[in-house]
Every structure is written in C-alpha cells, then in structure tokens.
Amino acid sequence: MKRGKVFVISGPSGVGKGTLCAELMRRYPELAATTVSVTTRAPRPGEVDGVHYYFRTEAQFDEMLAAEMFLETVNKFTHRYGTLLSEVEKVLDAGKNVILEIEMLGGANVKKRISDAVLIFILPPTLAALTDRIVGRGSETEAQIRLRQAQVEEEFDQADPYEYFVVNDDLAEAVENVRAIIVAEGLKADGKDVKKNYFGRN
Numbered sequence: 281m282k283r284g285k286v287f288v289i290s291g292p293s294g295v296g297k298g299t300l301c302a303e304l305m306r307r308y309p310e311l312a313a314t315t316v317s318v319t320t321r322a323p324r325p326g327e328v329d330g331v332h333y334y335f336r337t338e339a340q341f342d343e344m345l346a347a348e349m350f351l352e353t354v355n356k357f358t359h360r361y362g363t364l365l366s367e368v369e370k371v372l373d374a375g376k377n378v379i380l381e382i383e384m385l386g387g388a389n390v391k392k393r394i395s396d397a398v399l400i401f402i403l404p405p406t407l408a409a410l411t412d413r414i415v416g417r418g419s420e421t422e423a424q425i426r427l428r429q430a431q432v433e434e435e436f437d438q439a440d441p442y443e444y445f446v447v448n449d450d451l452a453e454a455v456e457n458v459r460a461i462i463v464a465e466g467l468k469a470d471g472k473d474v475k476k477n478y479f480g481r482n
C-alpha cells in the first residue's frame with residue numbers, strides 16, 4: 281500500500297485554517313485525515329478533549345516531552361502545543377495523507393524531520409479581513425486579539441520554508457486549491473521506482 285504524505289497547513293491566526301481543513305475533510309474524507317494535538321491552553325466553549333485537542337497540564341506536557349512522544353512542539357500565546365508522533369503514524373499506516381494544522385515554527389520543524397512534508401501557507405484576502413475574522417469568531421478576549429494582531433507580521437516572516445500559498449477568500453475555492461496540491465503531490469514519484477513496479481528492475 282502506498283504510504284500517505286504529511287501536509288502542513290499554517291497561516292496567521294483567524295485566517296480560516298480550521299474552517300478550511302474541516303470543509304476539506306467533509307468534502308473529501310478519503311483524501312486525508314487531520315490529527316489531534318496536545319495543548320496546555322484551556323478549552324474554548326464547545327471544544328472537546330480528544331476531539332479538538334488533548335487538553336493537558338504543563339506537568340503532563342513535560343512528561344510527554346520527556347517520553348519523546350512529540351514530532352514537534354512550540355510555545356505560542358503563552359501556551360504549549362505539540363504534534364503527537366502516534367497520531368501521525370496512525371494515519372500514515374492507514375495509507376492516508378496527514379494534515380497538520382499547526383503554526384509556522386512547527387511547520388519548519390516538521391520539514392526538518394520529514395523532508396518530503398509539504399508546507400502550505402493560508403493567506404487572508406486582506407489584513408483588514410483577517411482582523412474582522414478574529415473579532416468575528418468571538419472566542420478571544422480583547423487582550424488576546426491584540427496579542428494575535430501584533431504577531432501577524434512576524435507570522436508572515438516565518439513563511440519562507442513554505443512552498444504553496446493559498447488565499448482563503450472564497451472558502452470553496454480555497455478548499456479546491458488545497459485539494460489540488462494534495463492530489464498533485466501524490467502523483468510525484470521517482471521514475472526508477474515506477475519502472476521497477478512494471479519490470480521488477482531499475
């Protein structure tokens with residue numbers, strides 16, 4: 281069975297990464313699967329442990345780190361986040377592509393460990409639209425919104441290792457563009473391997 285690839289989806293807070301990934305999975309459930317990360321932040325209203333994140337204490341996070349359970353971790357917005365190796369392996373072993381919806385430093389670290397991981401950066405149509413979306417989501421306090429806004433420019437600075445840039449203006453179009461990237465990346469192959477498949481030799 282062909283093993284899936286790892287796709288990282290990043291972009292500034294509020295750009296619509298979560299919305300886009302959920303819609304991609306809803307429309308194309310066979311294409312890929314997302315993973316559940318660990319975080320030390322408190323759940324937002326409606327967030328469920330084990331579904332949106334594994335919500336853990338700082339001490340629990342430290343234990344998991346010491347046990348080398350993470351593919352990558354990051355400190356952001358005064359909280360810690362980490363991608364579990366077991367979550368990624370579970371999806372790859374099932375022959376599916378993995379989608380990691382993580383921030384940019386995490387993306388760069390994934391690329392260092394998995395060289396054929398594909399990094400996709402989601403852009404807002406304008407910076408004003410980005411602010412509207414963060415405020416409109418209504419899940420952060422004013423202080424948290426200011427902190428996230430202050431970091432937007434820095435977040436763009438971290439886009440260098442990213443290979444694909446998708447504007448999330450019309451959601452359906454953005455979903456189709458991400459799907460196109462995943463499909464095209466799945467068609468990449470080494471010509472020698474292709475020949476071996478047909479003739480049993482290089």
Ligand code: ADP
Nearest residue numbers: 293294295296297298299413417448449450451
């Ligand atoms: P992120 O996961 O990047 O922080 P979210 O998925 O939570 O962002 O989206 C932030 C807000 O923007 C949400 O209220 C969501 O409904 C809205 N949103 C997402 N995509 C679009 C879009 N294409 N057009 C308009 N609003 C959008």
Ligand code: 5GP
Nearest residue numbers: 317318353354361362363381382383386387
């Ligand atoms: P939020 O608190 O809004 O859910 O997430 C804040 C940021 O952390 C988002 O950019 C999100 O993509 C990122 N994030 C979530 N889980 C992980 C993770 O496991 N690793 C990294 N590096 N970033 C993560």
